[in-house]
Amino acid sequence: MRNTSANTAACLMIRKEIFEKIGGFDENFILAFGDVDLGLKILEIGLNNVWTPFAELYHTESKTRGYEKTPKQLARYNNEVYYFRQKWRDFLNQGDPYYNPNLTLIKENYEIDPSSRFKEIG
Numbered sequence: 001m002r003n004t005s006a007n008t009a010a011c012l013m014i015r016k017e018i019f020e021k022i023g024g025f026d027e028n029f030i031l032a033f034g035d036v037d038l039g040l041k042i043l044e045i046g047l048n049n050v051w052t053p054f055a056e057l058y059h060t061e062s063k064t065r066g067y068e069k070t071p072k073q074l075a076r077y078n079n080e081v082y083y084f085r086q087k088w089r090d091f092l093n094q095g096d097p098y099y100n101p102n103l104t105l106i107k108e109n110y111e112i113d114p115s116s117r118f119k120e121i122g
C-alpha cells in the first residue's frame with residue numbers, strides 16, 4: 001500500500017463527508033481528469049489517496065464509451081487538458097510528490113529519464 005496523488009475513478013472509494021467537503025467532481029471535466037482533480041483536491045485538504053495492491057480489478061479503458069476520435073471529442077478533450085493545466089499549474093510546476101523525479105514524464109512505462117542525472121529524493 002502506498003500514497004498517491006490520484007487514483008483512477010474506475011475503482012474508487014471515498015467517504016461521503018470528504019467527497020462533499022471537497023465539492024465532489026468538478027463538472028468542467030466531462031470525461032477526462034475528473035478523478036485526478038478529485039485526488040488533488042483531497043491532497044489540498046491534507047488527506048491522502050491510498051493505492052492498494054490487494055484489490056484485483058480488470059479495467060478495459062474506453063470499452064463502453066469508445067475512444068476520442070471526432071473533432072468535437074478531441075476539442076473537448078483539449079479543453080479539459082487546458083483547464084486542468086490552468087487549475088493545477090502550481091502543483092504541476094512543483095512536481096508530483098509521489099512520483100520519482102528520476103523517471104520520465106514523457107512515457108507511461110516508468111523508465112528512467114536520461115536527463116534526470118539522478119536527482120535526490122526527499
